[in-house]
Amino acid sequence: MTRRIPASTIRRLSHYLRSLEDLEASGDETVSSEELALRGQTTAAQVRKDLSHFGSFGKRGLGYRIEELSARLRQILGVDRVWKVALIGAGRIGSALFEYPAFESRGYECVAIIDSDPAKIGTYWSELQIHGPDDLESLLAELGVELVILAVPARAAQEMAERSVRAGIKGILNFAPIRLKVPRHVPVEDVNLVMELEALSFAITQHGSEP
Amino acid sequence: MTRRIPASTIRRLSHYLRSLEDLEASGDETVSSEELALRGQTTAAQVRKDLSHFGSFGKRGLGYRIEELSARLRQILGVDRVWKVALIGAGRIGSALFEYPAFESRGYECVAIIDSDPAKIGTYWSELQIHGPDDLESLLAELGVELVILAVPARAAQEMAERSVRAGIKGILNFAPIRLKVPRHVPVEDVNLVMELEALSFAITQHGSEP
DNA sequence: TTGTGTGAATCCCTTCACAGCG
DNA sequence: CGCTGTGAAGGGATTCACACAA
Numbered sequence: 404m405t406r407r408i409p410a411s412t413i414r415r416l417s418h419y420l421r422s423l424e425d426l427e428a429s430g431d432e433t434v435s436s437e438e439l440a441l442r443g444q445t446t447a448a449q450v451r452k453d454l455s456h457f458g459s460f461g462k463r464g465l466g467y468r469i470e471e472l473s474a475r476l477r478q479i480l481g482v483d484r485v486w487k488v489a490l491i492g493a494g495r496i497g498s499a500l501f502e503y504p505a506f507e508s509r510g511y512e513c514v515a516i517i518d519s520d521p522a523k524i525g526t527y528w529s530e531l532q533i534h535g536p537d538d539l540e541s542l543l544a545e546l547g548v549e550l551v552i553l554a555v556p557a558r559a560a561q562e563m564a565e566r567s568v569r570a571g572i573k574g575i576l577n578f579a580p581i582r583l584k585v586p587r588h589v590p591v592e593d594v595n596l597v598m599e600l601e602a603l604s605f606a607i608t609q610h611g612s613e614p
Numbered sequence: 615m616t617r618r619i620p621a622s623t624i625r626r627l628s629h630y631l632r633s634l635e636d637l638e639a640s641g642d643e644t645v646s647s648e649e650l651a652l653r654g655q656t657t658a659a660q661v662r663k664d665l666s667h668f669g670s671f672g673k674r675g676l677g678y679r680i681e682e683l684s685a686r687l688r689q690i691l692g693v694d695r696v697w698k699v700a701l702i703g704a705g706r707i708g709s710a711l712f713e714y715p716a717f718e719s720r721g722y723e724c725v726a727i728i729d730s731d732p733a734k735i736g737t738y739w740s741e742l743q744i745h746g747p748d749d750l751e752s753l754l755a756e757l758g759v760e761l762v763i764l765a766v767p768a769r770a771a772q773e774m775a776e777r778s779v780r781a782g783i784k785g786i787l788n789f790a791p792i793r794l795k796v797p798r799h800v801p802v803e804d805v806n807l808v809m810e811l812e813a814l815s816f817a818i819t820q821h822g823s824e825p
Numbered sequence: 826t827t828g829t830g831t832g833a834a835t836c837c838c839t840t841c842a843c844a845g846c847g
Numbered sequence: 848c849g850c851t852g853t854g855a856a857g858g859g860a861t862t863c864a865c866a867c868a869a
Contacts, residue, residue: 409838413816417809421791435850444793447850448840455852463846463851480812481819495713499706505791505808550814573821574814580632580716582655590817592810597716598628599803601691603761603785605624606801608692610784620860646828658828659862666830674868675827 412453416476418443419450423473435466485510487547489572491563492554493518493533496578500552501528514546519559536563543570554578564591623664627687629654630661634684646677696721698758700783702774703765704729704744707789711763712739725757730770747774754781765789775802 422442426434436450443450454460454472457479461467477483488511490497500506501513516533518524524535534542543551551567553560553575560579567575568585575591577583580598583591633653637645647661654661665671665678668690672678688694699722701708711717712724727744729735735746745753754762762778764771764786771790778786779796786802788794791809794802 407837408820410813411838413813414809416816417806417812420812437850446840448842449838451851452839452853459852461851464849465847466850479816479819481815482812486815495710499710500807502706503807509808509811511811549818550811573818576810576814582653588821590814590821592814592817594805594807594810595628596711596714596805597632597720598625599787599805600720600722600761601628601631601693602621602624603787603801603803604692604697605627605690606803607760607784608690609619610799610801618859622860648828657862659864660860662829663831663861670830672829674829676869677828 408456412456413480415443415445415449415453416480419453420473420476420480420482423469423476426469427473431469433462433466433468434472436461439467482510485512486550487512487514488550488552489513489515489517489543489546489548489567490552490554491517491536491539491567492552492556492559492578493520493523493528494554497552497554498528500554511550515542515548517542517563519555536566539563539566540570543567543572549573550576552576552578553583557581619667623667624691626654626656626660626664627691630664631684631687631691631693634680634687637680638684642680644673644677644679645683647672650678693721696723697761698723698725699761699763700724700726700728700754700757700759700778701763701765702728702747702750702778703763703767703770703789704731704734704739705765708763708765709739711765722761726753726759728753730766747777750774750777751781754778754783760784761787763787763789764794768792 419439422439436447439450440447460472460475490513493516516528516531517536517539518533519536523533526533549572551572553563555563557579560581564575564583564585568589577591577593580595630650633650647658650661651658671683671686701712701724704727727739727742728747729744730747734744737744760783762783764774766774768790771792775786775794775796779800788802788804791806
């Protein structure tokens with residue numbers, strides 16, 4: 404049904420969904436592509452083009468029914484269901500994510516925490532006991548984990564990724580500052596804070612040298 | 615000296631710099647664009663094109679002198695100096711960033727922490743005392759803060775951003791899931807974890823429906 | 826010979842503009 | 848009318864291919 408959707412489109416769909424949820428709360432029934440564009444820092448044509456990749460669910464002369472479109476976007480983005488997530492690495496970043504409120508409210512359920520620190524193994528975060536890394540594969544497989552959040556130091560990341568893939572997980576959100584080598588069918592999203600900071604300092608530095 | 619550098623180029627420069635630092639440690643003297651490409655998940659032509667935006671610092675038939683190129687990249691990315699950073703929001707994400715080891719080692723020095731929670735105001739993280747938001751403007755201005763990391767709830771983010779800009783800061787790393795409205799000359803980098811997760815679940819969902 | 830630097834060709838994303846439906 | 852959906856045009860970024868320097 405779909406072919407080659409640009410990554411930039413996906414990010415915008417995420418935005419549109421958030422805007423729609425705001426609009427739902429405000430009681431409106433429909434939106435135009437122009438209004439969505441305004442809230443998403445893009446253009447009306449772009450909104451329509453983005454949506455057209457997946458079908459045509461607007462009414463000409465009227466716009467999009469908010470409820471219908473948001474349901475469809477949830478479906479497209481795959482968030483019309485609950486994803487079972489394992490958190491590998493119970494350090495600072497792991498803890499921040501674990502408590503991130505948007506996390507559970509958006510359909511991501513953390514069902515396992517893994518860390519290699521003996522002082523942490525066996526302790527609890529909320530109801531969840533922290534496991535050591537030894538039985539990683541069987542643990543993930545038994546719990547039916549689909550998504551892994553990798554928040555371990557760079558040196559441990561590749562091994563944990565490989566073992567997770569072996570356990571049958573389907574995607575990785577990677578906070579370690581390395582390029583993971585995994586089979587092509589396992590998507591990886593990288594979050595690299597140093598890179599973001601460097602993009603920022605570049606932008607500032609350049610700005611100073613231009614009028 | 616430079617015009618219109620694509621954002622994707624900057625992210626790759628960041629990568630190259632990290633690769634170069636690895637190579638520096640391993641004692642080599644030179645790299646080819648091909649080797650850099652291999653480590654950066656891109657092509658040799660792309661590496662050369664990226665670098666050519668800023669000048670030509672390779673030697674034909676030989677490659678790039680590692681030390682020279684990494685120094686030049688640090689200069690380009692603006693990380694050949696120390697940036698004074700303020701952390702606004704001392705919650706989970708703030709705490710994770712504060713302890714992020716790459717942070718200080720890369721030239722970002724946190725000189726102030728601000729939070730509105732009365733229970734936190736006055737307490738210390740390492741040597742740094744947490745301030746309330748009341749005197750934000752004067753605090754940032756006095757300390758000469760250039761970069762702000764915004765790790766507060768969405769509802770507070772816009773106000774904190776505006777006040778930071780008024781205090782003369784030059785860039786914002788934003789973790790709040792909203793589009794900040796700030797003057798054009800203040801660059802903002804957004805880190806949106808929900809968006810990353812949604813990109814991942816989209817990729818997985820799509821993948822299943824294709825052979 | 827090796828590997829850079831770079832115009833030219835290509836590819837892909839965005840924007841335009843308008844036909845067509847409600 | 849008003850606003851969507853979409854081919855066509857436009858603009859950037861990536862890739863190609865080769866002249867040229869070491």
